[in-house]
Amino acid sequence: MKAKIQRAMTRLRKRIEISCHRNELPFSPNTLGGACGISSFLVFRILKKMGFRPVFHINPDHCFVTVAAHKKYWVDLTLTQFASTAGDVFIEPRRFNSRVHRSNRRATRVADIRKLFNRWPDEQNPFKQKLPKITI
Numbered sequence: 001m002k003a004k005i006q007r008a009m010t011r012l013r014k015r016i017e018i019s020c021h022r023n024e025l026p027f028s029p030n031t032l033g034g035a036c037g038i039s040s041f042l043v044f045r046i047l048k049k050m051g052f053r054p055v056f057h058i059n060p061d062h063c064f065v066t067v068a069a070h071k072k073y074w075v076d077l078t079l080t081q082f083a084s085t086a087g088d089v090f091i092e093p094r095r096f097n098s099r100v101h102r103s104n105r106r107a108t109r110v111a112d113i114r115k116l117f118n119r120w121p122d123e124q125n126p127f128k129q130k131l132p133k134i135t136i
Helices: 002-022 036-049 110-116
Strands: 053-057 063-066 070-078 089-090 105-107
Touching: 002 036, 002 070, 002 089, 036 063, 036 070, 036 089, 036 110, 053 110, 070 110
Parallel strands: none
Antiparallel strands: 053 063, 053 105, 063 070, 070 089
């Protein structure tokens, strides 16, 4: 199960990098620093399409997703902005760092995720940016 998620997330990460470059979004090209909201929202949508029940998490500094397959995984495509050794696609059955992956608020529906972004900068808000087309 993890391998299937890993493949989908690796493809998604590439699409996000290309989209950020094309749309001239101000995110670090190597770490996607600042793109956690957009990336995590797309992760959430793809995992839903794959039949999983993902949970979107947000705190004042970061967004990420958890999903339960045969165990609970943290899925994070922008963790390298905090930890260079995390790799471009972080899928692990445990938290990486309690500060980065602490969850103040969470949502399981798109309408609720939209509300979580009320005070985030427009360039980091997935509901105010042109998002890449996602496929699984």
